[in-house]
Amino acid sequence: MAEQSRPTIRDVAARAGVSYQTVSRVINGSDGVRPATRVRVEAAIDELGFRPNAIAQFMATGSTHTLTCLSPNLTDYTFACIIEGAEQEARQQGYFLFSASAPDEATFDLLLDQMVASRRTEGLLVINPYADRRFTLLPDTVPTVFVGARPREESVGSVALDDVGAGRLATRHLLDLGHRRIGLICGPDEEDCTQDRLSGYLDALAAAGVTGDPGLIMEGDWSATSGYQALARLLELDSPPTAIFAQNDRMAVGVLRAARDRGLRIPEDLAVIGVDDMPLASYFDPPLTTLRQDLYAIGRQAAQLVIQTVEHPESPRQHLLLPAELVVRQST
Amino acid sequence: MAEQSRPTIRDVAARAGVSYQTVSRVINGSDGVRPATRVRVEAAIDELGFRPNAIAQFMATGSTHTLTCLSPNLTDYTFACIIEGAEQEARQQGYFLFSASAPDEATFDLLLDQMVASRRTEGLLVINPYADRRFTLLPDTVPTVFVGARPREESVGSVALDDVGAGRLATRHLLDLGHRRIGLICGPDEEDCTQDRLSGYLDALAAAGVTGDPGLIMEGDWSATSGYQALARLLELDSPPTAIFAQNDRMAVGVLRAARDRGLRIPEDLAVIGVDDMPLASYFDPPLTTLRQDLYAIGRQAAQLVIQTVEHPESPRQHLLLPAELVVRQST
DNA sequence: TGCTATAATGTGACCGGTCACAATTGTGAC
DNA sequence: GTCACAATTGTGACCGGTCACATTATAGCA
Numbered sequence: 001m002a003e004q005s006r007p008t009i010r011d012v013a014a015r016a017g018v019s020y021q022t023v024s025r026v027i028n029g030s031d032g033v034r035p036a037t038r039v040r041v042e043a044a045i046d047e048l049g050f051r052p053n054a055i056a057q058f059m060a061t062g063s064t065h066t067l068t069c070l071s072p073n074l075t076d077y078t079f080a081c082i083i084e085g086a087e088q089e090a091r092q093q094g095y096f097l098f099s100a101s102a103p104d105e106a107t108f109d110l111l112l113d114q115m116v117a118s119r120r121t122e123g124l125l126v127i128n129p130y131a132d133r134r135f136t137l138l139p140d141t142v143p144t145v146f147v148g149a150r151p152r153e154e155s156v157g158s159v160a161l162d163d164v165g166a167g168r169l170a171t172r173h174l175l176d177l178g179h180r181r182i183g184l185i186c187g188p189d190e191e192d193c194t195q196d197r198l199s200g201y202l203d204a205l206a207a208a209g210v211t212g213d214p215g216l217i218m219e220g221d222w223s224a225t226s227g228y229q230a231l232a233r234l235l236e237l238d239s240p241p242t243a244i245f246a247q248n249d250r251m252a253v254g255v256l257r258a259a260r261d262r263g264l265r266i267p268e269d270l271a272v273i274g275v276d277d278m279p280l281a282s283y284f285d286p287p288l289t290t291l292r293q294d295l296y297a298i299g300r301q302a303a304q305l306v307i308q309t310v311e312h313p314e315s316p317r318q319h320l321l322l323p324a325e326l327v328v329r330q331s332t
Numbered sequence: 333m334a335e336q337s338r339p340t341i342r343d344v345a346a347r348a349g350v351s352y353q354t355v356s357r358v359i360n361g362s363d364g365v366r367p368a369t370r371v372r373v374e375a376a377i378d379e380l381g382f383r384p385n386a387i388a389q390f391m392a393t394g395s396t397h398t399l400t401c402l403s404p405n406l407t408d409y410t411f412a413c414i415i416e417g418a419e420q421e422a423r424q425q426g427y428f429l430f431s432a433s434a435p436d437e438a439t440f441d442l443l444l445d446q447m448v449a450s451r452r453t454e455g456l457l458v459i460n461p462y463a464d465r466r467f468t469l470l471p472d473t474v475p476t477v478f479v480g481a482r483p484r485e486e487s488v489g490s491v492a493l494d495d496v497g498a499g500r501l502a503t504r505h506l507l508d509l510g511h512r513r514i515g516l517i518c519g520p521d522e523e524d525c526t527q528d529r530l531s532g533y534l535d536a537l538a539a540a541g542v543t544g545d546p547g548l549i550m551e552g553d554w555s556a557t558s559g560y561q562a563l564a565r566l567l568e569l570d571s572p573p574t575a576i577f578a579q580n581d582r583m584a585v586g587v588l589r590a591a592r593d594r595g596l597r598i599p600e601d602l603a604v605i606g607v608d609d610m611p612l613a614s615y616f617d618p619p620l621t622t623l624r625q626d627l628y629a630i631g632r633q634a635a636q637l638v639i640q641t642v643e644h645p646e647s648p649r650q651h652l653l654l655p656a657e658l659v660v661r662q663s664t
Numbered sequence: 665t666g667c668t669a670t671a672a673t674g675t676g677a678c679c680g681g682t683c684a685c686a687a688t689t690g691t692g693a694c
Numbered sequence: 695g696t697c698a699c700a701a702t703t704g705t706g707a708c709c710g711g712t713c714a715c716a717t718t719a720t721a722g723c724a
Contacts, residue, residue: 006451008679008680008681009680009681010680010681018703018704019703019704019705020680020681020704021682021683021703021704021705022702022703022704024681024682024683025702025703027681028682032701032702032703033702033703034701034702034703037702037703051445051449051450051451052450052680052681053450053451053679053680053681054446054450054451054452055387055390055391055396055450055451055452055679055680055681056391056679056680056681056682056709057680057681057682058387058681058709059387059388059391059679059680059681059682059709059710059711060680060681060682060683060708060709061681061682061683061709062709064387073416074406074412074415074416074419074431075409075412075413075416077407077409080406080407080412081407083406084405084406084407084433087406087432087433091439096430096446097432098428098430099406099431100419100429101416101419107423113383114386114428117383118383118384118385118386118387119338119385119386119387120386120387224611224612224615250612253612253615254615256615257615260617279556279582280556280582280585280612283556283585283586283588283589283616284615284616284617285592285616285617340709340710340711341710341711342710342711350673350674351673351674351675352674352710352711353673353674353675353712353713354672354673354674356711356712356713357672357673359711360712364671364672364673365672365673366671366672366673369672369673384710384711385709385710385711387709387710387711388679388709388710388711388712389710389711389712390679390711391679391680391681391709391710391711391712392678392679392710392711392712392713393679393711393712393713394679665724666723666724667722667723667724668721668722668723668724669720669721669722669723670719670720670721670722671718671719671720671721672717672718672719672720673716673717673718673719674715674716674717674718675714675715675716675717676713676714676715676716677712677713677714677715678711678712678713678714679710679711679712679713680709681708681709682707682708682709683706683707683708683709684705684706684707684708685704685705685706685707686703686704686705686706687702687703687704687705688701688702688703688704689700689701689702689703690699690700690701690702691698691699691700691701692697692698692699692700693696693697693698693699694695694696694697694698
């Protein structure tokens with residue numbers, strides 16, 4: 001309302017009695033401007049309330065300083081933390097982070113087109129790239145980092161939880177408590193972390209000289225309901241498990257509930273451990289033992305990696321694994 | 333790597349043997365292009381893999397088709413749902429939604445500067461504007477909508493839960509069950525929804541002819557811990573409440589826990605109701621009675637409102653209230 | 665067939681910055 | 695006081711599209 005159209009560098013230049021180029025120099029803090037001139041220009045900027053038009057800067061420099069984070073959704077707590085971590089890091093380094101949810105492949109493709117092909121973004125963070133076949137749609141023209149999964153090709157960096165280690169840690173914890181028949185409730189088969197946590201589980205069993213029983217391994221979909229159903233099936237076995245390792249907390253909560261509905265005491269009749277340490281984990285009944293992952297750190301690292309690749313395209317791709325931490329509460 | 337620099341409309345024009353303006357027409361689907369010509373241009377676009385540079389389009393048209401949603405954080409489930417809803421709606425209408433977390437006023441101010449002053453964004457969604465004094469920083473140069481709060485000035489639209497109605501509904505539910513001493517655990521004093529849910533509570537009590545007791549009203553900070561502590565204090569009263577209305581689910585969960593720790597049976601000794609219907613509400617012990625709010629709808633409506641104001645600046649500002657729905661489970 | 669009305673296409677300037685380089689000014693040495 | 699050289703400052707073109715308008719091709723009709 002106040003000003004019909006906002007002032008440009010040329011307006012500032014006119015007011016300060018210099019050329020637009022000098023104003024540009026002042027904006028960018030380049031040297032080669034006499035202090036007296038700089039002061040004069042800065043005064044003009046203040047008087048006019050001038051702010052550089054970022055779009056025009058992008059246009060001229062060809063660089064948007066914007067990263068895009070694509071996630072299956074924004075509401076999953078783990079994804080949200082990763083995004084927030086990445087956002088912080090990006091902001092600190094002078095970048096923007098645009099985050100968008102791509103619930104399906106079509107949306108993913110659309111977003112890719114709008115962000116990458118139209119040159120709005122300089123780097124890509126992809127959370128959970130193997131949710132479906134979306135990873136096949138990725139262009140190789142833009143620096144990319146996978147979050148929570150190993151890349152299938154070499155040109156992409158990655159940051160993830162040390163899932164094998166986490167699987168091992170959880171399983172060993174249950175073994176240490178004397179359990180020998182340990183049920184495993186997995187995430188979807190096609191996801192990396194499912195496979196890795198599984199192999200950590202198998203590792204730990206083998207290391208303890210315990211023979212694994214494939215019948216104790218169930219596939220869930222990360223939801224509490226799927227955990228509930230998995231336990232129901234496990235309890236129908238002739239020789240049911242005495243402990244459950246659920247690959248995430250939501251499924252573990254489903255297990256707690258299914259156990260309670262059947263009158264099982266936890267941890268006496270059944271020990272339960274999850275992964276994530278979600279916010280209210282300690283408020284369930286009983287408080288959930290779990291493996292905490294530092295999701296913010298994962299996000300921060302991921303942002304760092306993309307920025308590194310954006311700024312030094314030839315630098316080697318990195319693959320980071322962050323450790324999980326055992327949080328013992330009362331469900332084991 | 334493949335192409336050093338991506339093709340522009342002039343490259344396409346040369347290939348198709350037309351002028352760049354004709355290519356521009358084809359891109360934008362304007363009519364006044366002979367079908368034969370259009371086909372030829374489209375072929376050239378495909379052959380070269382041309383995609384219009386969005387930044388250049390912004391530059392030329394002055395419109396970015398981008399909205400910004402500022403939220404205190406991205407990890408709170410309610411905020412995330414709102415953002416996802418807004419994102420969906422925006423996408424459907426051909427807009428982008430940039431969402432950023434502004435944990436404090438300084439960040440909020442910075443983001444405002446980067447998004448608004450530098451003309452990257454055309455509309456603003458502000459979630460929880462009264463988290464602190466951030467609302468005083470808002471510029472009046474860009475269409476703005478408050479989400480989850482009433483605006484303090486007329487130029488801003490708003491979408492929120494019908495908090496008064498929700499407070500009334502929750503309280504009446506408890507009254508209907510025969511409770512007369514109903515404890516209220518509020519959110520922070522300075523937030524609108526705290527005040528509104530409180531006045532709904534008072535309304536319902538008055539309507540039922542029950543005299544309210546100010547000693548039964550506690551202030552929390554939305555966290556489970558604060559709910560836990562609030563109940564602890566309420567139970568020390570000479571005449572403690574027989575029911576609790578917590579203004580959100582997290583605090584309600586804290587209440588459940590505090591009650592369990594003291595050996596109170598729920599709902600026999602103490603009835604508990606929350607607000608939000610957060611994802612695992614039905615997995616707590618006992619499953620939580622609560623008021624569901626349609627957060628996606630709130631987000632969608634908010635996006636709609638901003639877009640409306642962006643496209644028709646003179647249209648009147650709207651203020652929407654969405655109803656809450658009672659979900660009765662076993663905590664009452 | 666010629667003429668006008670209309671459809672289709674092309675041209676130049678412009679959005680608001682930046683870049684590369686040219687022009688000007690200031691400085692120190694002689 | 696001059697000159698060479700460095701420090702400042704200014705100029706034109708450009709980024710990749712779009713706009714307004716000029717130009718040309720086509721169609722419609724007498």
